[in-house]
Amino acid sequence: MPMTPEQQAEIDALRSNPQPTLRAVAEGMEKHLYTAYDVLDHGFIRVIDYMGDDAAICQAARVSYGKGTKSVQNDEGLIRYLMRHWHSTPFEMCEIKLHVKLPVFVARQWIRHRTANVNEYSARYSILDREFYIPQAEQLAAQSVINNQGRGEALTGEEAARVLEYLKGDAARCYDHYEEMISQDDQQGLARELARMNLPANIYTQWYWKVDLHNLFHFLRLRADAHAQYEIRVYAEEICKVVADWVPAAYGAFEDYRMGGATLSSKAIDCVRRMLKGEEVTQETSGMSKGEWREFEGIIG
Numbered sequence: 001m002p003m004t005p006e007q008q009a010e011i012d013a014l015r016s017n018p019q020p021t022l023r024a025v026a027e028g029m030e031k032h033l034y035t036a037y038d039v040l041d042h043g044f045i046r047v048i049d050y051m052g053d054d055a056a057i058c059q060a061a062r063v064s065y066g067k068g069t070k071s072v073q074n075d076e077g078l079i080r081y082l083m084r085h086w087h088s089t090p091f092e093m094c095e096i097k098l099h100v101k102l103p104v105f106v107a108r109q110w111i112r113h114r115t116a117n118v119n120e121y122s123a124r125y126s127i128l129d130r131e132f133y134i135p136q137a138e139q140l141a142a143q144s145v146i147n148n149q150g151r152g153e154a155l156t157g158e159e160a161a162r163v164l165e166y167l168k169g170d171a172a173r174c175y176d177h178y179e180e181m182i183s184q185d186d187q188q189g190l191a192r193e194l195a196r197m198n199l200p201a202n203i204y205t206q207w208y209w210k211v212d213l214h215n216l217f218h219f220l221r222l223r224a225d226a227h228a229q230y231e232i233r234v235y236a237e238e239i240c241k242v243v244a245d246w247v248p249a250a251y252g253a254f255e256d257y258r259m260g261g262a263t264l265s266s267k268a269i270d271c272v273r274r275m276l277k278g279e280e281v282t283q284e285t286s287g288m289s290k291g292e293w294r295e296f297e298g299i300i301g
């Protein structure tokens with residue numbers, strides 16, 4: 001169950017009580033406020049609050065000139081210029097606060113992004129719900145033989161059934177023991193802060209995560225990338241949809257220069273120049289390692 005009835009009631013109450021404001025409002029973001037988007041089998045993201053819009057980025061960039069916002073056309077050009085030249089601080093003027101429900105092993109990857117503010121559900125004070133991430137059949141993949149950090153073909157038949165059985169059975173057994181250990185019936189229950197160590201990493205946790213747009217783009221570039229683990233990538237992809245509506249010009253520049261763009265080393269640029277002059281450049285004559293050359297070929301197609 002992604003949302004509890006209490007959480008849904010809280011959202012409904014907030015939605016039924018709109019507040020007039022003098023603050024900048026991003027039209028595209030208003031529809032996302034408080035709306036929970038399901039991710040994985042029990043997870044979600046929802047926007048709790050936000051500050052700023054595309055205009056706020058331009059306003060900050062132009063502050064030294066004392067000019068207000070200009071036409072959308074100019075704003076878009078300025079935002080693209082800022083993104084292209086890694087002029088990052090104006091993007092920090094926008095912030096977003098998300099409520100995220102995610103498996104603990106995904107949270108471990110997510111928390112490595114240190115430039116955010118986090119408040120997590122406390123398993124010292126509260127009892128974790130019996131909710132575990134169990135992958136869909138197509139995500140139940142074998143270890144990749146070419147990439148130590150990747151997946152190969154999906155498991156099938158008996159192999160897939162056995163793995164699913166382990167995942168479900170082990171999670172259920174661990175949770176049964178967790179519940180038994182914290183049981184208050186005989187007043188001898190183990191402290192929640194200790195009992196939780198018996199829970200597997202696919203149990204769900206929740207947190208509030210606040211981050212500015214510059215650091216959010218950094219997170220999205222790494223985690224919405226095809227090389228990121230599927231289970232964190234689906235969260236990043238859901239956030240991308242929200243950001244595209246919140247700051248369309250900034251998101252467009254991000255897609256163009258960061259997600260769709262590439263960085264070339266001086267050796268790679270030299271190879272491109274030689275190729276343009278008609279020279280047949282190979283890995284051996286490129287000066288690049290095999291890995292670099294493979295990535296370079298991936299970029300230039």
Ligand SMILES: Cc1cc2nc3c(=O)[nH]c(=O)nc-3n(C[C@H](O)[C@H](O)[C@H](O)COP(=O)(O)OP(=O)(O)OC[C@H]3O[C@@H](n4cnc5c(N)ncnc54)[C@H](O)[C@@H]3O)c2cc1C
Nearest residue numbers: 109111112113114115116149215218219222223227228229
């Ligand atoms: C595909 C992939 C595989 C990964 N594999 C591993 C792995 O095997 N093992 C592992 O441990 N991690 C791994 N990571 C995590 C990775 O190394 C980073 O910790 C994570 O992506 C967060 O990036 P960040 O530090 O740039 O982000 P943030 O913490 O948000 O920092 C953003 C930027 O702020 C600056 N900054 C923040 N804090 C400091 C600081 N204290 N000092 C100096 N500069 C700072 C840096 O410029 C940094 O790039 C992996 C990440 C990805 C995307």
